[in-house]
Amino acid sequence: MTVNILTSHDVTKKVFNKEELFILDVRNESDFQDWKIEGENFEFLNIPYFDLLDGVEGIMNDIPTDKEILVVCAKVGSSMMIAEMLSDAGLTVSYLEGGMKAWSEHLEPVKVGNLEDGGEIYQFVRIGKGCLSYMVVSNGEAALIDSTRMTDVYLEFAESIGAKITHVFDTHLHADHISGGRVIAEKTNATYWLPPKDATEVVFDYQALENGNDVTIGDTTINIHALYSPGHTIGSTSFVVDDKFLLSGDILFIDSIGRPDLAGMAEDWVVDLRESLYTRFKELSMDLIVLPAHFMIIDELNEDGSVSKKLGTLFEKNHGLNIKDENEFRKLVTENLPPQPNAYQEIRQTNMGIISPDDEKQREMEIGPNRCAVR
Known part of the structure; x- marks a missing residue:
């Protein structure tokens, strides 16, 4: 029987559409437990590749015959081999093209709204990593916010819609993924913006992103709107676009708030984090649509696969915005935090320009889930 191939785009659409899928993940158990493909109606079986080298007969009863089957590994070779063995045993099966490496790097553009002047705003969902980046398009010009290192995706998308990238922003100095901002700015001759409080150690030129x-x-x-010291950094900054959208960076997520410990400054920055969320954000319109730089869990995706909610809804439902006691808030954001990103x-040093790892090293550095939020 023929073995089929599913791309990361194909699997992303299954996530968005809440389709059923049975995934046989043949990576080591520790890798699977740390990070896997997630979907609302996905089922999983994790059997390491080495346990299947003598054949798949022992797992045939564990694999359904009435669901689409996808075999996944780290890069692709192991899953292709196991998929062929399952196919020879009579199952219709696919493997994931490029494996988890490709899944980690896939970006899915989703239009999230229109601007008053006829422009548009797009969200790029990095489904395997939980990163969200944005392109604001108006009258043939585009601004890019919190881009990943997969720069070609943005350049090709801008070209496909007839837009020239003129400004590139990072809301803060990222600690969980490598920014493509500087590379894109260089390729397009765009202005690159970075909060100066995050840029004290950078070794490149930038435009200071400041309040006002x-x-x-x-x-x-x-x-x-400069909202200092939340998320990861002392300079974390938010944008309001068209009096309609609030790009909140890593300060505020749909189901959580940003963690302030990735520069080792959690205790010092808790007060600033609380002020940003509980005072400055309270002064904004509750009708603003919050567009964060990350999502934590698959449940945060809207029906179309985008991630957004009105600010007023978050003040009603996000636990991190509803802790009246300051000591309780301090405990939440300084204790019981998830492991720090790989x-x-x-x-951080790469995003400062201090080190310049090659492409393969950058892939290795980013492998795994994002861990930007307070749990």
């Missing part, structure tokens, strides 16, 4: 900046993209103005110090 108004940046025009085509016919749309992006208002900069290689986060190296990632």
Whole structure:
């Protein structure tokens, strides 16, 4: 029988559409437990590849015959071999093209809204890593916010819609993924913006992203609201676009709030984090649509696969915004935090321009789930 191939785009659509899928993950158990493909109606079986080298007969009763079957491994070779063995045993089966490496790097563009002037805003969902980046498009110009290192995706998308990237922003110095902002700015001759409080150690030129900046993209103005010391960093910054969208960076997520410990400053930054969330955000319109830089769990995806909620809804339902006692809040954001991101110090140094790892090393540094939120 023929073995089929599913791309990361194919699997992403199954996640968005809440389709059923049975995944046989043949990575080591520790890798599977740390990070796997997630979908609302996905089922999983984790059997390490080495346990199947003598044949798949022992697992045939554990694999359904009435569901689509996908075999997954780290890169692709192991899953292809196991898929062929299952096919020879009579099952219709697919393997994931490029394995978890490809899943980690896939970006799925989703339109999240229209602007008053006829422009548009797009969200790029990095489904395997939980990262969210944005392109604001107006009158043939585009601004890119919190881009990943997969720069070609943004460049090709901008070209496909006839837009020129003129501004590139990072809301903060990222610690969980490598930014593509500087590379894109260099390729497009765009202005690269970074909060100066996050840029004290960077070794490149940038435009200072500060409170009160108004940046025009085509016919749309992006208002900069500097909200210091939340998420990861002392300079974390939010944008209001078109008086309609709040790009919250890693300060505020749909189901959680940003963790303040990735620069080793959790105790010092708790007060600032609380002020940003409980005072400054309270002064904004509750009708603003919050567009965060990450999502934590698959349940945060909307019906179309995008991630967004009104600010007022978050003040009603997000536990991190509803802790009246300051000591309780301090405990939440300084204790019982999830493990820190893989290689986060190296990632920060890369984003500062201090080190320049090659492409394969950058892939290794980013493998695994995002861990930007307070649990």
